Structures are given as C-alpha cells and as structure tokens.
Amino acid sequence: MLCCIGDLVEDIVVWLSADIATATDTAVSIRRRRGGSAANVAVTAATSGSTVRFIGRVGEDAIGTALISELRNTGIDARVQQAGRTGTIIVLVDVDAERSMLPDRAAATELRSVDPADLDGVTWLHVPAYSLVVEPLAATSRWAIRQVQSNGGAVSIDASSVAIIDQIGAVRFSEMIAGLAPDVLFCNADEAAILDVDASNGLTGAELTVVKAGAGDAVAYQAGHEVAREVATPVAGVRDTTGAGDAFAAGFITARMCSLDAAVALATGHEFAAQVLETHSA
Numbered sequence: 001m002l003c004c005i006g007d008l009v010e011d012i013v014v015w016l017s018a019d020i021a022t023a024t025d026t027a028v029s030i031r032r033r034r035g036g037s038a039a040n041v042a043v044t045a046a047t048s049g050s051t052v053r054f055i056g057r058v059g060e061d062a063i064g065t066a067l068i069s070e071l072r073n074t075g076i077d078a079r080v081q082q083a084g085r086t087g088t089i090i091v092l093v094d095v096d097a098e099r100s101m102l103p104d105r106a107a108a109t110e111l112r113s114v115d116p117a118d119l120d121g122v123t124w125l126h127v128p129a130y131s132l133v134v135e136p137l138a139a140t141s142r143w144a145i146r147q148v149q150s151n152g153g154a155v156s157i158d159a160s161s162v163a164i165i166d167q168i169g170a171v172r173f174s175e176m177i178a179g180l181a182p183d184v185l186f187c188n189a190d191e192a193a194i195l196d197v198d199a200s201n202g203l204t205g206a207e208l209t210v211v212k213a214g215a216g217d218a219v220a221y222q223a224g225h226e227v228a229r230e231v232a233t234p235v236a237g238v239r240d241t242t243g244a245g246d247a248f249a250a251g252f253i254t255a256r257m258c259s260l261d262a263a264v265a266l267a268t269g270h271e272f273a274a275q276v277l278e279t280h281s282a
Contacts, residue, residue: 002045002253003053003122003148005141006038006131007108008067008080009087013242016094034070035089036108037128037160040246041253044272046074050254053077055118055144057111057137059086064107079118084110093240109134114144123153124257126249129160132176133168145180154256155180157206158249159187162194170194178205184256186249189213197221208262210269212248214241218269220262230266233274241277248273 015029034043039054046052054076058064064086071078087106093099119125125148131141145155157180159165165173174195177185185206187195192211209221213232220228251272255265 001051001053001121002042002124002126002257003055003119003144004038004042004045004126005055005111005114005144006128006137007036007087007105008034008039008054008056008058008071009036009089009103009105009108010063010067011035011089011091011242013091013093013240015239016092018095034067035091035242036087037130037158037246038126039067039071040243041126041128041158041250042076043071043074044243044247044250044276045254046076048250048254048272050257051077053079053118053122055079055111055114057081057083057107059084059107061086079115081111083107091240091242093242097239097241099240099242105130105134109137111140112136114140116147119144119147119151122148122151124148124156124253125153126156126158126253127182128158129164129173132157132180133164142180145182149181154183156184156186156249156253157182158245159185159191159195162190165191165194170196174205181205181207183207184252185209186245186252187211188245189216210252210266212245212269218248218266220266222262228262228266230263230270233270235274235277238277244273244276247276 011033013031017027020026042052042054060082068080084107087108090102127141132138211219215232217229248269251269252265255268
C-alpha cells in the first residue's frame with residue numbers, strides 16, 4: 001500500500017490574461033480545485049488503481065469536509081484530522097504558463113501525531129519536503145518515515161520547491177535527505193541545480209535520485225551514475241502545469257511498487273503527468 005503524508009488544501013488557480021495591472025482590474029479565469037502535493041500524488045495513484053492511504057489535517061470547516069469526501073470518493077483511505085481552518089494556495093498562472101504560488105497551509109502544518117495503526121500495511125511512504133520543514137508536521141513526518149523504514153517499507157521524498165531549499169539552505173537540506181535515507185528523491189531541474197545533482201551524480205543519502213525536467217528528459221541516478229533516461233510525453237497547448245510533477249511522482253512510485261525498472265518507471269511518470277497536462281490545456 002502507498003501512503004502519502006502532508007498537505008490537503010484548496011487550490012485557487014488564477015489564469016492571467018496579461019500582467020497584473022496595479023491598482024486596477026486585470027481579467028482572469030479562476031478555477032478552484034483540490035490541492036496539496038501529497039494529496040495530488042495520492043489521488044493520481046488511486047485513480048490508476050493503486051491502493052492508497054492519505055494522512056493529513058484540514059480545517060473543521062465545509063471546505064475541509066468536502067476535500068476529505070473527494071479523497072474518499074476517489075477510493076483513498078483518508079485518515080484526516082480536522083481542526084482549525086483549511087489551507088489555501090493561490091496559484092497565479094501567467095500567459096506563458098509560468099506559475100507563482102502564494103501558500104497559506106494553515107491546518108495542514110498542524111499534524112501533531114499519527115496513530116501507529118495508520119501505517120499498518122504501508123509498503124511505500126511518500127513525503128513531500130513541504131512536510132519536512134514546518135513543525136509539528138515535520139516531526140510527525142520524520143516519525144512516520146522511521147516507522148515505515150523499520151518495517152521494511154520504501155520511502156520517497158520530493159524536494160518540492162526551490163523556495164523550500166533556499167529557506168533552509170542547500171547544505172542543510174542535503175544533510176536532511178542523507179539523514180532520512182529515502183529510496184527515491186524527486187526533484188525538478190531547478191532544484192537539482194541548487195542541490196548540485198548533475199549528469200554524474202545523485203544526491204548523497206538517496207538510493208535513487210530522479211530529476212524531472214518538464215517537457216525535457218527525466219533522468220534517474222544511482223550510486224553516482226545515470227541509470228535511466230526517458231523523453232517526456234509531448235502535450236500541446238498546455239496552459240497550466242500545476243500538479244504535473246506530483247502526477248509524475250505517482251506514476252514512478254506505482255511502477256516501482258510493481259517491481260518495474262527505473263526506465264519503465266520514468267516512462268510511467270511521464271504518462272501520468274501528460275494526463276494531468278491534457279486537462280489543463282488551453
């Protein structure tokens with residue numbers, strides 16, 4: 001069973017028609033949808049037929065209740081606490097499909113403990129770095145990682161954001177990854193550059209480092225060597241890339257859980273990402 005721990009929030013996605021006009025109006029198109037990196041991975045994996053559990057926290061409000069219902073309607077075993085207010089992320093998407101995100105994670109960061117029974121049957125735990133840098137969620141996530149590893153399960157971590165790495169520093173971030181020793185670390189090209197992941201190495205501490213490059217090749221590194229490279233699935237007219245990286249991670253993880261090799265897992269990641277991008281095309 002795959003388990004994801006972290007954010008379940010409301011995304012308010014704003015498609016801009018032009019640069020924001022200060023002190024006056026700018027025409028936009030607004031979409032509200034479920035968000036949160038951990039929840040996105042969980043939903044994509046579940047819709048592909050995988051058995052998935054999600055652990056997180058939302059507000060004790062109508063939005064939080066609706067988000068939990070959406071997960072359960074997707075077939076996810078949602079172990080979600082409710083207290084406070086549900087988090088929201090404003091996603092500004094400019095005319096070139098470049099995103100800027102304004103997160104208010106609210107209750108998502110307040111996950112203080114997990115019932116050990118919530119990890120029963122978990123063979124793979126996925127943890128975005130968002131879940132590792134703010135307390136008390138970070139301490140809870142580190143505990144869950146140790147529990148799953150002690151039970152022989154696999155762990156994946158997503159670097160999540162250049163801002164996260166900048167916030168704690170590349171050296172400290174790398175030390176954190178080395179200490180947690182995940183089976184897989186996901187990062188995009190910008191995150192890989194900051195962490196000094198290049199064509200000859202992965203990140204110390206991670207068994208496998210997977211670098212996503214949007215429409216470019218995805219590459220897997222192991223023990224200082226490139227072990228697989230796969231071309232991205234082309235998608236025309238993409239207006240919004242939100243969630244595509246999470247879908248890639250879901251595809252890669254589910255393939256590896258089926259004991260498929262890194263090349264097939266990369267190709268599956270691209271396939272899942274393309275499905276999300278097709279729903280966000282202009």
